[in-house]
Amino acid sequence: MKLIIEVNMNNPKSLNRRNFLKTAAAGLGGYVILSPDKTAEPEPNPPKKRKIVYRTLGKTGIKVPVISMGVMNADNPNLVKTALDNGIVLLDTAWSYQRGKNEKMIGSVIKDYPRDSYVIATKIPGGHVNRQTGLFTEETTGEDFIKKFNESLERLGLDYVDILYLHNSWKREATLFEPLMKAMAAIKKEGRARFLGVSTHRNEPEVIQAMIDSRFYDVILTSYNFKQDHIEQLRESIAKAADAGLGIVGMKTFTGGYLDEKKTKPIDPKAAIRFVLKDKNVHTIIPGFTTFEQMEIDLSAMEDLTFTEKDSELLELGYNSPGGVYCQGCEICLKQCPGHLPIPDLMRAHMYAYAYKNYGAAKDLVSSLNVETNQCDDCSACTVNCIKGFNIKQKFTEVVSLKSVPGRFFV
């Protein structure tokens, strides 16, 4: 037997999805309509005023919120609509996601929005790759790349995309593979892609350096998260790329979603977002939210992007590779040091010297920092409590001594 509790809505047509989303999607409000004699009808929450932080995507000049959407795993057009209605501008997809259905789904949503209200980035695979070397084989052709790109445009229902990436390069040679660069240049010349880029998931510094050297690309889509052991090297590469005018888009911010391999400790998403976005050279990130709740959490990170000591604890930065050489650059130490030492830079120099054995680079860096060799002598005990447990005073003493070593010894 079915018990029916149902009433006619006054004007259901006025509450179609589109109109409703326009007025109420920003909030989490919703309501159940029962018969008037059963209960009062609750009002939906008023639309939420959201703080949006924008950064400019390098020389492209595109202004985007620091939170964008990696649409990859979303099969839900209403989620994409809600994201756009909540201020998200950049949607990131790829030719290969869900065998093209991801692009089609995005196409079904954006057809209702003005073309200048969103930014579409898609990725096209280069072709045949030797998986051991990461290099393209002879079978890889520009024609094939263009054919796939045409499919993407058709699925999206667009005349052009804003950013076209070469999908997943981890080698300099692959990043600069001429047939693909020619194909991309032709697409850009025809006005079918406004800007060109490369996505990279590993060996990122090499790919980024190749992109800088080429002066061909406009945007980098790179892995960037608090778990990367080479985070300092990556940060440096990104800084160089940003200086060169490249737009930087971060991905893999949540690095799998858990702190531990057994997946018992979920990552605090806001802390992970703030870890990446405290680097001003990262212009936006593309978290792949698949629920409205996740979207709300990710967007709310923009309320305050300050990376705090609490964030550091939540991400267990102090527990990563204990005794390791990598400073995660949390910068919490900067407030603790009465001598105002540039500790993250000094730790990077220490890493160059003692991990990479690149004493020349370490000396150059230390010399550029304008620190005195006896600067720690003023404090009887070090007041810096490094979250990674580094003995700052000891490391400072070790690395600053390089200043007095003549450069010729490092050649």
Add this chain to the structure above:
Amino acid sequence: MHKNIRVQIRIIVFFIIFLIIMGLFTNDIVHCEKLRKYPKIGRWKPLKDIQVYLADNLFDYINGASELYLSYEFQQLDVVYYKNRRKQEITVEIYTHTSPLFAYGIYSQERSPDANYLNIGAESYIDGSNLFILTGKYYLKIYSYDLDDDAEAVLTEFARSIVKLLNSDHSLPPLLSAFPEQNLQPKSIQFIAKNLLGYSFFSNGYQAFYDFNEEQCRLFIIKSASIKASNDLFKKYILHIRHAPRIPGNAKYKVVDPYHGAGIIRKCERYVYGGFGLSDIEQLSKLLDQVGDNICR
């Protein structure tokens, strides 16, 4: 003496049980990690290097798309390259999931409704020069390159051979038949492992899309493990949209979901089901009546 014999018998029994248990485990291990031997198909020979990807390195093969596969309990991917004398190439990818339902889930996420459907496996179709098959807990993708006019015949031959090798059940999830056929978009019924409708508490459910004039409507069904679990799920949704009504045994509510707009959600026995997207709520209600008739017996 008797005591010694009893001890010996106990040791022997223990040893036999141990062997049986080890045998079971060994079977499992072999089953999970065995390298299948792929047959020669017509004039096509498999290359010796078969690539095997597991959950922790699937990303190396399909990049970011791997996350979706992992959410459907992906277990193993075999990539087999075939070549013929003319050096033409065919690539066969065999994705193994933990169950036929999860294999259907990822397959349904990717299938093309407009493709040319075949009668191989549980479901299969040719899309361009490629063929895709669902069979048991396996999702197969067969890619051909430059085969010209022969492509369909060669792909079909490959499909039949590999399906035979995998020797699986060819049935589709039974709950697919709960969705009314009229106005149903072809091949639009999906099994969603996580975050159905964009809600983290809605998992392991089905959704289907319907066309009514200019509107697209979505129906969904979630089967819970028990009536209590179903009641809890229903309650959770209602609470989520900021209202806490008394939950009757079998109920149907008109709701205004903050993200999906006006719709109806119902519950009966172990099922929570509903729909969104039709401005004519009575029409939606009738559609859901049919779903209810199919599942609430």
